[in-house]
Amino acid sequence: MKAALYARYSSDNQRDASIEDQLRICRARAEREGWTIIDSYTDRAISGASLLRPGVQELIADGLKRRFDVILTESLDRLSRDQEDIAGLYKRMRFADVSIVTLSEGEVSELHIGLKGTMGALFLKDLADKTRRGLRGRVEMGRSGGGLCFGYDVVRTADPDDRGEREINPIEAAVVRRIFRDYLAGQSSRTIAMTLNEEGIAGPQGKEWGPSTIHGNPKRGTGILNNELYIGRLVWNRLRYMKDPDTGRRVSRPNPESEWVVHEVPGLRIVDQSIWDDVKARQASLAFDTTGDSGNPMNDRRRPKHLLGGLIKCGCCGGGYSLISKDLLGCSTARNKGTCSNRMNIRRDALEASILNGLRKHLMEPELFKELCSEFTREVNRLRIERGADLVGWQREFERVDRELDKMVEAIFQGYPPLKLKDKAEKLEARKAELAELLANADEPPPLLHPNMAHVYQERVGKLCENLQREEDRGPAVDVLRSLIEQVTLMPDNEELAIILRGDLGAILRFAAGKKNPDFLSEAEALDNLLSQGSLVAGGRIDLDRTYAHFRRGKGKTEQLL
Secondary structure, three states: OEEEEEEEOOOOOOOOHHHHHHHHHHHHHHHHHOOEEEEEEEEOOOOOOOOOOHHHHHHHHHHHOOOOOEEEEOOHHHHOOOHHHHHHHHHHHHHOOOEEEEOOOEEOOHHHHHHHHHHHHHHHHHHHHHHHHHHHHHHHOOOOOOOOOOOEEEOOOOOHHHOOOEEEOHHHHHHHHHHHHHHHOOOOHHHHHHHHHHOOOOOHHHOOOOHHHHHOEOOOOEOHHHOHHHHOEEEEOOEEEEEOOOOOOEEEEEOOHHHOEEEEOHHHOOOOHHHHHHHHHHHHHHOOOOOOOOOOHHHHOOOOOOOOOOOEEEOOOOOEEEEOOOOEEEEHHHHHOOOOOOOOOEEHHHHHHHHHHHHHHOOOOHHHHHHHHHHHHHHHHHHHHHHHHHHHHHHHHHHHHHHHHHHHHHHHHOOOOHHHHHHHHHHHHHHHHHHHHHHHHHOOOOOOOOOOHHHHHHHHHHHHHHHHOOHHHHHHHHHHHHHHEEEEEEEEEOOEEEEEEEEOHHHHHHHHHOOOOOHHHHOHHHHHHHHOOOEEEOOEEEOOOOOEEEEEEEOOEEEEOO
């Protein structure tokens, strides 16, 4: 039996050797069971509250490819402490015929998932409550309640009961005072951020300055201009943080003011009260609605959504392209931080027209798609040969088990006591039934891609483009088109913008087939293998994971680069 090992520890406070300790005792168990270890997967200093961890994601992907038969780990909470996540992982592994075995619980069943999942969730909640209790105790003494804001240093001490003290960092404090002065002088937060970046002054946590780092959100108390610690007022528990179950990212939510914990700490004042009051007055005068959630008009204004919103990236810095006017798109990093050299803009309607044309005519060219079909067929056949080796082994074992059972029947006829053969016979019968099921399901030939899918795809995209022009059909058409696009990259090239369109092959194939789960996706391993490697097609490299087309927009025409 082929086994995969998994180990994890939660925080930087734990030793890295914890990983090796977990793997060592798992290897010992695998040796006793006679299992062959295929690979080991690890996550270091990452909480088990989410499955968005590189090690466990690789483990799940390989499990779905059936690289191994069993996952071996120290305990179930190493895989996840979240009820939903551990149940989903268990369900997916069951579907792939991969069992989960832990040193603590043995072979994991539905009962373990229910009980241990609940215990893991309660552990996380209890840990969070105790942590907040300890932090509040520090705040009541005027110390840090977690986190370090720009302008201060932590006072290092060996006494765990004397931690949380802060002191003013003179260099950073001077930058804070400068930001307040420049803002009062009429400069925008964007101008201030760009100037600081140009001068090479590092921002909070050593990162670049951005406008939101400076103006923040006055009601939430975020941003340099809204941090009341700069006037010697410590406010704790203004916000609470929750993890988005879909992305795993922390999202802040405001707490009622009655739940805030406020302490005066005059020794940490950096900004004079008069300057602070003048800044608050300027923020209020610039706000469209001083009663709203934000004192910054840029935060209050909801920008219009467009067809490609969130999908467009700058080829120079990797940042997003966003609307800088009603119809013009530009690099957000270049505009807001000044750290990107890409100052080229593009009209939104021209970009959308180019992308729709690329989707319709170039993203699934029939000749290239024929090559993809051939590659897919070759990969499926290769996997069939590999599976054939398993098939021969299963067939031989089935015949051997059958012979053993015949011998036992013959032994009973010869007068051998049946009770002494009972246990062995039951095991052989169970293995025979298992092999019979494997052999019955192994011969199903997976259906292959049909080259005509490229033409069907182009017709369906053409129909979608027509639906975009009709108001009643536009919403669903936008959702479908966005699902086909992985990313649009804009790269300056000789005073023009090259447009690199990357489509999601899996979504495109589903769309072309017209089904949610088309039959050919049953050959998931073949597609996965193709998606993880490039292939040489027609003398040039084509990335089968993200089929793409290049276009250059300029001089009133669109040209195909590839």
